[in-house]
Amino acid sequence: MASGEARADELLLLYGGTFDPVHHGHLAIARSARDRLDTVVNLMPAADPPHRSLPGANAGHRANMLDLAVSSEPGLVVDRRELVRSGRSYTVDTLRELRARAPQSRPVALLLGADSFAGLPQWKQWRALFGLAHFVVAERPGSDLAAGLAAELAAELAARETADPQRLRTRLSGAVLRLHQPLIAASATQVRQAIAAGGDWQALVPASVAEYIVHHRLYAAEGAASAPL
Numbered sequence: 602m603a604s605g606e607a608r609a610d611e612l613l614l615l616y617g618g619t620f621d622p623v624h625h626g627h628l629a630i631a632r633s634a635r636d637r638l639d640t641v642v643n644l645m646p647a648a649d650p651p652h653r654s655l656p657g658a659n660a661g662h663r664a665n666m667l668d669l670a671v672s673s674e675p676g677l678v679v680d681r682r683e684l685v686r687s688g689r690s691y692t693v694d695t696l697r698e699l700r701a702r703a704p705q706s707r708p709v710a711l712l713l714g715a716d717s718f719a720g721l722p723q724w725k726q727w728r729a730l731f732g733l734a735h736f737v738v739a740e741r742p743g744s745d746l747a748a749g750l751a752a753e754l755a756a757e758l759a760a761r762e763t764a765d766p767q768r769l770r771t772r773l774s775g776a777v778l779r780l781h782q783p784l785i786a787a788s789a790t791q792v793r794q795a796i797a798a799g800g801d802w803q804a805l806v807p808a809s810v811a812e813y814i815v816h817h818r819l820y821a822a823e824g825a826a827s828a829p830l
C-alpha cells in the first residue's frame with residue numbers, strides 16, 4: 602500500500618461517480634482496485650454529473666456519505682476536486698485541470714464500472730481521455746464487455762487492454778486493465794427506490810451511511826423534503 606507523500610511518479614487512481622448514495626458495490630470495486638494496483642483510491646463525487654438527471658441528494662451530502670463510508674477503510678480517500686468547480690463535471694475537464702497541475706511524470710488512472718465504460722463514446726471528447734489517463738474497468742452484474750460495445754470502443758479496447766498492472770506505472774496513460782472483483786449487484790437506484798417505497802435498503806450501504814440517510818431524511822418518499830446541509 603502506498604503511504605505518506607505521493608511521489609511524482611506515483612500512480613494517481615481516481616474513482617469518479619455520482620455516489621447517490623455510496624453503496625457496497627462501489628466499495629467492493631474500490632477495495633479490489635486498491636489491492637490489485639497497490640495504491641490509494643480517490644473516490645471523486647461529481648458535483649453535476651453529465652448525462653443523467655439531477656441527483657437525489659446534493660453534492661455536499663453525497664461527499665459526506667463518502668467520508669463516512671471510507672473512514673475505516675485503509676487506502677480509500679475522498680477527492681472533492683469536482684465540488685469546487687462550477688458547471689457540469691466533465692471528466693476530460695477534470696483530467697486536463699489535473700494534468701496542468703500535477704507533475705507530467707505522474708500516471709493517472711480512472712476506475713469505472715463496465716456499464717460506464719460501455720457508455721464512453723457518449724462522453725465529452727472521449728478519445729482524448731486515453732491521452733490523459735488509463736482506465737481500470739470493473740465487472741458489473743448485467744454489463745458484459747465481450748458483447749454490446751460500440752465498434753469504435755471495442756477497437757480501442759482491443760488495442761489498449763493489458764493484464765499487467767505494472768503497465769499503468771510504466772506509461773502515463775492509454776492502457777485498459779480489467780478488474781475481476783467479487784460482483785455485488787447493488788445500485789444507487791435500487792437504494793433510492795427502496796427508501797422511497799419504504800422497502801429494505803439498509804444492508805446495501807455501510808451502517809454509518811444508513812444512519813446519515815435516516816438522520817437527514819434523504820431520498821424520502823414524495824412530500825418529505827430532505828434536510829438542507
Ligand SMILES: Nc1ncnc2c1ncn2[C@@H]1O[C@H](COP(=O)(O)OP(=O)(O)OP(=O)(O)O)[C@@H](O)[C@H]1O
Pocket residue numbers: 617618619620621625626627630712713714715716717718739740741742785786787788789790791
Ligand atoms: N455494483 C457495482 N459493481 C461495479 N461497478 C459499479 C457498481 N455500482 C456502481 N458501479 C460503478 O461505479 C461508478 C459510479 O457509479 P454511480 O455512482 O453512478 O452508481 P450507480 O449504482 O450506478 O448509480 P445509479 O443507480 O444512480 O445509476 C460507475 O462507473 C459505475 O459503473
Ligand SMILES: O=C(O)c1ccc[n+]([C@@H]2O[C@H](COP(=O)([O-])O)[C@@H](O)[C@H]2O)c1
Pocket residue numbers: 616617618619620645647650651652653690691692693713717723724725
Ligand atoms: O465527461 C463526461 O462526458 C462523462 C459522462 C458520463 C459520466 N462521466 C463520469 O463518469 C463517472 C461515473 O458517472 P455516473 O453517472 O455513472 O455516476 C463520473 O465521474 C462522471 O462524471 C463523465
